[in-house]
Amino acid sequence: MSQLYVGIMSGTSLDGIDLVLVDFSSPAPQLIESLHCTFADSLRQQLFTLSQPGQNEIETLGLVEAELATAYAKATARLLVKAQITPAAVKAIGCHGQTIRHRPDGRFSFTYQIGDMFRLAVESQIRVISQFRQKDMALGGQGAPLVPAFHQAVFASPTEQRAVINIGGIANATLLRPGQPVTGFDTGPGNCLMDLWYQQQGLGSYDQDGAFAASGQLQQGLLQTLWQDPYFSRTGPKSTGREHFNQSWLTAALQGFTLPAADVQRTLTRFSAETIAASLPQGIAQLYLCGGGAYNSQLKRDLKQLLPQATIHSTKALGIDPNWVEAMAFAWLAFAYDQKLPGNLPEVTGASAATVLGVEFSY
Ligand SMILES: Nc1ncnc2c1ncn2[C@@H]1O[C@H](COP(=O)(O)OP(=O)(O)O)[C@@H](O)[C@H]1O
Numbered sequence: 001m002s003q004l005y006v007g008i009m010s011g012t013s014l015d016g017i018d019l020v021l022v023d024f025s026s027p028a029p030q031l032i033e034s035l036h037c038t039f040a041d042s043l044r045q046q047l048f049t050l051s052q053p054g055q056n057e058i059e060t061l062g063l064v065e066a067e068l069a070t071a072y073a074k075a076t077a078r079l080l081v082k083a084q085i086t087p088a089a090v091k092a093i094g095c096h097g098q099t100i101r102h103r104p105d106g107r108f109s110f111t112y113q114i115g116d117m118f119r120l121a122v123e124s125q126i127r128v129i130s131q132f133r134q135k136d137m138a139l140g141g142q143g144a145p146l147v148p149a150f151h152q153a154v155f156a157s158p159t160e161q162r163a164v165i166n167i168g169g170i171a172n173a174t175l176l177r178p179g180q181p182v183t184g185f186d187t188g189p190g191n192c193l194m195d196l197w198y199q200q201q202g203l204g205s206y207d208q209d210g211a212f213a214a215s216g217q218l219q220q221g222l223l224q225t226l227w228q229d230p231y232f233s234r235t236g237p238k239s240t241g242r243e244h245f246n247q248s249w250l251t252a253a254l255q256g257f258t259l260p261a262a263d264v265q266r267t268l269t270r271f272s273a274e275t276i277a278a279s280l281p282q283g284i285a286q287l288y289l290c291g292g293g294a295y296n297s298q299l300k301r302d303l304k305q306l307l308p309q310a311t312i313h314s315t316k317a318l319g320i321d322p323n324w325v326e327a328m329a330f331a332w333l334a335f336a337y338d339q340k341l342p343g344n345l346p347e348v349t350g351a352s353a354a355t356v357l358g359v360e361f362s363y
């Protein structure tokens with residue numbers, strides 16, 4: 001008897017919507033079908049605007065929530081056509097929603113993942129589980145990262161220490177060490193600064209394979225300036241987002257430097273690699289990369305140079321395509337909700353308790 005769940009993830013890169021169809025009826029989740037749908041330009045632009053700090057307009061928020069839900073529903077319909085199944089065959093959609101603000105620190109912490117989930121449920125004719133981060137935050141946690149519980153469920157080894165590094169707009173690391181509690185945190189920028197710079201040069205949406213970065217020289221002065229951000233001296237639990245690592249951050253960091261564009265790209269790539277490498281404890285020799293940054297060859301060369309003793313794989317080596325790990329994690333969180341299993345790891349997020357995450361939206 002299959003246990004089919006759809007996972008929907010659209011991350012901080014704003015490159016589009018990742019969808020998976022996963023069967024959880026056996027211990028190892030089976031990826032049945034997957035699909036990537038790019039955002040319409042106007043929707044991407046509005047989401048980008050909403051995710052910038054400042055005064056946002058409520059009218060835009062309402063309209064964008066509805067439009068995003070319809071984009072998710074249309075993408076889900078396409079996924080089911082690819083998989084040749086009907087909505088009735090799917091138990092639920094686990095939908096992350098689009099983060100437009102994440103403020104995990106301070107007395108009144110909050111996090112917003114938008115999308116009209118009732119509309120998604122009605123238009124797709126499938127129950128939706130969403131709002132995964134709020135309960136963890138109410139319990140004093142960061143509400144992030146949530147992927148470590150899934151990483152633990154599918155990637156942990158009884159004998160080997162492993163780090164799973166998801167390089168999306170922001171990068172996060174999960175440390176899986178036999179006999180020790182799982183730890184996980186956002187290491188800092190993954191692709192977001194590299195993407196911003198590349199786009200600002202009018203070269204396209206991202207630096208394919210890190211080729212532009214590879215053509216530039218590493219600039220130590222800029223690298224040192226980038227490192228000055230207090231986020232990197234904080235210990236976990238910690239999480240971050242676009243409200244921090246954004247265009248204003250980059251512009252401020254570049255103040256006073258006049259450098260060839262390729263050198264900046266090279267240095268930003270190195271910076272992502274260094275912040276990832278510096279966050280890993282000694283003794284973790286097996287690294288498994290996922291997320292779009294797993295395809296950036298320059299970033300991988302830098303990681304290898306910084307961690308000469310480590311072997312760098314993609315999660316493919318553990319049976320899951322690096323493109324679909326995050327969306328699968330949200331399908332898994334919907335499955336965990338149905339099984340009444342905790343979705344957070346308090347040692348990762350800092351919440352006071354492990355708890356079932358999510359809210360159900362019926363159609
Ligand atoms: N072939 C590639 N070479 C370099 N970078 C890539 C490649 N493919 C994807 N990326 C990077 O991955 C990003 C998308 O990653 P993704 O895991 O979807 O992040 P998010 O979860 O934040 O949306 C792109 O914006 C780009 O920076």
Ligand SMILES: [Mg+2]
Nearest residue numbers: 011013015016
């Ligand atoms: Mg993405």
